Amino acid sequence: MAGSKTVRIVEVGPRDGLQNIKTVVDTSTKLELIQRLQDAGLQNVEITSVVSPKAIPQLADCRKILSAPVVKRWQQTNGTLRMPVLVPNTKGLRIALEHGVREVAVFVSATEGFSRANINCTVDESLERAKQVASVASAAGVLVRGYVSCIFADPFDGPTPLPAVSRAVRSLLDMGCYEVSLGDTLGVGTPPDVRRLLEYLKAQNIHTERLAGHFHDTYGQALANVWTAYECGLRTFDSSVGGLGGCPFAPGAKGNVATEDVVYLFQQAGVDTGVDLQQVVDIGVWISQALAKPNDSRAGAALASKSKISSKKSSKITDRPKEALEWSILEQSDNVVVRRAGGNGNIVLNKPRNGNTLTFPMISEIIQAFKSFESDASISRVLISANGKFFCTGMDLSQAAQAVGRGGDASSKLFQALTDLFELIDNSPKVTVACMQGPAFGEQRDGISRLFKTMMEPGSDAVHGIAEFQQKPLPRINAHRSFHFGADERIWDLSNYIHYIISPCPKTVDNINMAEPAESSTTRPERSPESRSPPATAGIKRIRQACTSCRQKKIKCSGDRPRCINCRRVMQRCQYEPYSAVSASLSGNSTALLLGLTKDVITTDLLQRISMIESKLAQLSDRESQEFSSAAFNEANLPMEDHNTVEEQPQLQSNAQEDVLGVPGLVNQSSPNMSTWRSGSSQSQTFSTFPPDSVTQSLVDTFFQWCHNQPYSYFHEGSFRQKLADGQLSKCVLLAVLASSLRFSEHEYYRDNRSNAIEAYAREAWLSVLGDHMTVEDSCHLEVAQATNILAIIDFTAGRTSSAWLKIGMAIRIAQDLQLMKEPSETLPLVEQEERRRSFWSIYLLDKLVSLGKHRHFAILDEDCHVRLPCDELTFRSGGWGQNVTLRRLLDWSTDVGVESGFPVAILASSVLARCTRRLLHDRNTDETPPWDSKSEFASITSLLLLVESRLQVDQHPIRNVVDTYRLDDGVIDHPAIGHVIFARTVFHVCYCLLYHPFLVREQVRRVKCQVPSSFMRLASQKSYEHARDLVNLLHDAEAVGCHLGASFYAYSACLAGSILSLHMHTEKDTEKDTESQRYLELLSATQDSISILEGMAKFWDHASKIHHRLLTFHANAYLFDSLLDTQLKSVIDPGWERSLWSMVDYGEMCRESSLSIPSPKIPAPSDSPSFPDLELESEQMLDLGLDVQQISQIDDNLMNFDTPNIKYLLELASGGG
Template structure:
């Protein structure tokens, strides 16, 4: 042998032997520092130097030759020194770090440490006795294993636990998964706390012992991360669970789990590798039920055979099974029935296609669902394939229980778990495919071409499978089986949503009775409540499903076969989506989660929709104690009041700074597609766009309550509140109008032609302020003078509301049709909302401007003799030199006044940014003050236009001898020449006061008087 190579190899061996045991096991270069090497000190690992007696015989080439006796004494001495040094290193390391002892199963009373106190601290859960540990392990294989995930074999796991060869992270993950089902007194009342502690320690162990160490990842890491992903996802930590399942999938791909294991591996280890991979595959399919949850593992990449049956695994035998692609092929000849776990994987593959069909963009599918080549038909074909494998036509719960009874006459929960889960997943696929809301979305593009028989069969099929799903889980539970899998909560919630819809409204296309559906819905809620004892997300789903059921009276229209082409309002659509998305349904219904990386829509609870006296009181704690949204009980689809200060500040000032927009308009998740008609009562400070923003918000809230079911009822309640508020503040409106039209500087107003004789005209008394105006009007005309033109104003308010609602709806319909025709994506921006509001407001002004002109004329006439009816004023206007066009005086100014809400919003954003330079966040009082200042500033900026509009619509001043103004520019020049620049702001104070009173009264009256117009309509 080459001497040089021999010397190098000896040197390498010596360096290896001089490394600590931890670095040698991890194949990491060791610095050799004692008592703790650099690597162990950095990663806080236990550093132990083993005796290096093996190196004694490797003497240097030039070492002197000694006698055998001396050599033996030297060897013994070196062994003793090495042993002493290693023991000193252990003691020194324990003093500095308190390392954990190795895992072994000692006597029943022995404490077994699972902690790394340098990282975790001495927690009581991390030092369970052997009896506690054994009890939890038994609980795992009863309640968790094969429910439905099968990460390893029970025999091999127990043997590894006994031998102390299992990694710490895997043991902790098993404890975290099973402790929630434990009945041991050690965990009494602390199961969830213990689960969190074990899960956190397991994840830290994965990070420190495996992910940061080169070439130290194996199947046990995949198994651990897979179990931790389930724990995090079901605890509401959706993003953390999503991250972990992606990590488990990549590690499994990296270590070759997607292909067949090497043939030289033991049979048990080969099957364990298969089950670990298919468990990762299964959870990847199950948690991808959402619009922003793409799959990680594709079916065509899975070349490993499916798991074999439990009896074969327990006997330690090998069995050739099919691959997933072979099982999905109708042409595959089946010699044996696939194992229950293989059927679960088959259903998971079909379920993955089903979720992509539901959540993907269906507009690209030009084939109707009833077509033989459609994705809908392909998925149904795959479900029929499962029926042929599982012999579902003859399978009952009793049959499944009989097949799962062991040799001792006890139910084998591991065998039964996969059978029940496969059948449940089968029903869930049908529920999703035939969900009324999903059917509506799929059939809408085909309009009148949709065959009624297809709709009838699909709806009935969805109801049947929803009922079967609930009855299956109930029967299994009643028969002694375990219905405790975390995914059962989602299955029951989907079925419960369908049953809830059917229980509220009797459909003409499905053969069912609402009372039967309600009874089945209650059975599903009972199952969900039992699951809530173990799973946090199940409790959240129970709350959301009850809230959904409470408002379902207005969502039952999805069962109407004639309405598949009609659009649902955005609030209803977002509600349905929130009841289909796994991550949203499992999140806390009282918190806004960021489950999908963006603002996820969340269904509001009816208990939080009331905007009564306790609204701000309920919101105050979240405003002052945290960065949560004060409108937490409302769906993000409602947050569309882009321009009015109340909703802007309420939504934005309460968010964390990291979630606030840095500049420009903040992102609104989804705009309202049906505007609510609630215009400000002839508030000249802003066009209907500004006032509609707040009331559109409130209308949609009230549409979701138990008293309303259509947009027209919201129009009626809004109009009623507007009329009542109009009556209350009408005297202030009259005084405001008279102050704006009077010419204060009479001596300068001498516009008469030179060739005409100047005849003195009676000059009416001018008003100095609001109080002076009120006193003069009451003295000259009585109290009735303050209410002159009230009937016309009421007519103007009602017509404006309905006109705005009608034209805004038309504008949005045209916009959506245009975008769809040219395949332009629909953007949800503030610019779009302002433009659509501007179109609706402009068309409403064109339609209702004549009534506004009549109201202004009636309010500004002086003296009891001049009081005229609506018809009389209309006749005077038409007979004037303007003719019929006089009814549209001031229209241009009204159209220009759309800038008022834009100024309000822009100024608010600027003031808010300036204030945030000195504060971390805005309180409610700060936000309200900024909004008020913005509103006042916008009114001040546009007030000259408001005055000019009022003077255009009223009779010309007496000094102009009846000559009307030709436009608003002429009015502005007239005021500047005859009254001065200051008079451009005449009537500003009552204008501002009126704006505040109008907004407050409308909100209050709309809430308190909402039932009155409904009773009238009904």
């Protein structure tokens, strides 16, 4: 046998190769991989493993693989094809047998450490499991193959003794395995190690004919080990196409030896494998691309490259495949990146955080880079592209605007630079391409950037300023020329203007086939004089005589200045627009909007006159409020006022730093403190104006990263940004968004005044809701409901629960008035339909969450909700249509909707939470049915929670594994997409925590007029502990892997779970007396985690800080409530303590009050009662925990780890007379 010139290769890629891939691979891809491998001549393919999805999520589709028609056909018709399936136990074997599997594989570890880590049992136990599998399989006529892992080393135990390997191999052979594969799991073996092991096994009468080699390539020794094993007599080898593989339980282990490398090795040595090498190489290239990973086969990569070169030589240029260009960076700065690839030059706009807004330095660097490409004869094509989501969202013209506002001339700097850039591009002999991966100037992908539409022609004189803009006609884009660059399309030459494409791919520049054009230069036709004639201009319109308020109310205005008759009668401020109200469609970045760069162009003289008029009007006005300087709302919006000051007449000062702008459609009227406000002095900011545009954009970015889907979802991001750029957002909704996102922003503009800014923006947003919409008939629309709901969240978490309650009620009534609980009209755009659905369900969620209290009942009933549930996040982002079901159908067990995560299940869990709230908090004295009765509401809720559990698949998919499926291509977590998954699981555990809360269970059974089963009380105690622990672990694990805990509700959840754990911990301490017991340490760790979660959330949420302090106080006094876990229900709770316990489950009270009032016990507690576990708390956290002096004196000094804070606390008591 040793001299045989044939070897058998067992392909393990579909199982062992894919199991460690983080991104879930489609079942269809796996089946295609198996088919391709068989077509290449591989007759031994391990196709899958019947293992728990919780252990290896990648193999969760094992049943789909085994039941696929093509697999069934292979098993039934191909006698030579062997498709072993790995099974860990008899349960997995039964599943395999049910699907007609003809060969299975069992595995054991030669070492104890890896065995425990991998399958959670000892080596002896794993051998016993394998023996049971082999026995049943043999009786069913199924072949059994064995694996022994860690033959050279264990990641936990170190080097593996040779006798340990021999024992495992011998045991597998004795139990009936026809062959045993020796696995170097860590890939640490070398050829001498292989030779030594095989010689040892031969000495133990274990012959190589019944052995196979399974080598990993962590240290590049796999192929050498294969050849050494071949020389020692092995003729069977496991390998994986493309070098796929690795072990999830062996840190650092790389993939299996590549099939391509093994086939190439034996082919060159004259050994027959029966495998088509070129087909295997092609498979390796294909699967590597499908998995977006490098091809780890050295031979495969080399042969594939050689094949491509050969193919290129035999193909025409027009048939060449489009290959990614190899770019080399020439220059790089914060503004642009300049790079080249062959004859192609590339200028990359490098300000993604600012939407690639053009600034003067950026324009200068673009010009410089373009000139360098102009002078380089080897460059024939220049591409202009951008990093980030947006190609170019506008131009930063603020400096020029200030100059114009002060009476200066901006043309010498701004427009000269802009003219130079456009003329340089327009007159260049190089082909120029604008590669646009996303919206430009706020427009959709099918609208070319206005920056590159508005090509300027050289002027007749040396001046290029605003007046020059008036004479520049817009080029007419030929509608018959394609804007999309497909596989067989060429880049169109747009004659006198730049050449451009719009690509659906963000990596356009890298993927374009840059075949050199037939001519390196383009002859440009002469421009006719007619092309320079200015367009027809509209006549100048008169300034509107009606004030803003009268126009809103559609009533006749007297036009009296400074206040009209109507405004004087109702005692309200009167606003006149001090500019020509030219109707224009505003678009682009809002900084550009501040200049009013509309379709009707503005002259310098007009700007100066408007600025002078503004100053005069400001002096005549009897109001002090600052006009908003943002294009985010229309001309009917009112300015913000500082309601904390008496009305005065502001005196405008002439200051070099003053920013006075006046443009059609917008007003920015400066007040005396404008210079300090603009200078960024945090001490003088009153936040009575909109922030600068760059700050607004930053806050919008923060909103969609931190607030969107946490759990509320109102806006389609692309649509929202478009409206912001076009000036179509209502003032109330934009201010609400800014206020909501500010808590997560670290922008320097707000410095230490973040809280003040949140309050100011929220206040003005609410005044806009009342003044701009509530006082006008039929003025409430979707954005008003959205803004009101957002403001309710801000109020509720700030402790203003009554105000929040009113706002929620208003949001609900607006939603009902807009018929949001019904399906939207099909005539609406798909994005708008989905926004209506999501806005309604966000209002629904808030209604349920804030009702977690005794005296606040929810207003929306499930039976009134006829609108379908939201679609998935990816469909929503793309603006596509997603079919989903109603809440009523999702509550039905018989409905198979395939919903496993996301917004729909979050709503389902919240619906069950509402039933828990109604049962446990709202109707405490109405239901006398025992909770253990199958007809009780308690049992009904438990059944619904099982439904939620089946939808969520909590046990099958731990959150750490789920998060990996929500990572983007660059490995970054898609926070908006994962947000609802974490929230739904959190609400699920909160429901159980409430249902089995020790205090609430006691309240339920207290009114039952029958004997309480002690088993029910034990079950309730265990369930409360398990779900409190799981809830804290969920939040802790999600945060540990990088998820945002942005939802305000997580603070309530952490406190609820933490208080339950604290009760159990104190009870455990009293009963066990062994503070080192595993359960006690688990409780201690989970309690610490709950406190740490609140501590982290307190950085962003005011209510989290209060709840954090409340939980610390409760934990310090939890020993007082240990009778809650008494299954005999002998003791009676003191009314004062009962009130304290109610406050620990009341969300509203948690947000209102940080202090927890716990009356002192009537009977002094034992000396060891108030002892505290060694929690890792910051020093200030132990202050003011609600302990009286007597309790403090009883604390054991040896158990206190916060001596200094308590000394400070006592001193404060003394100094305060307490």
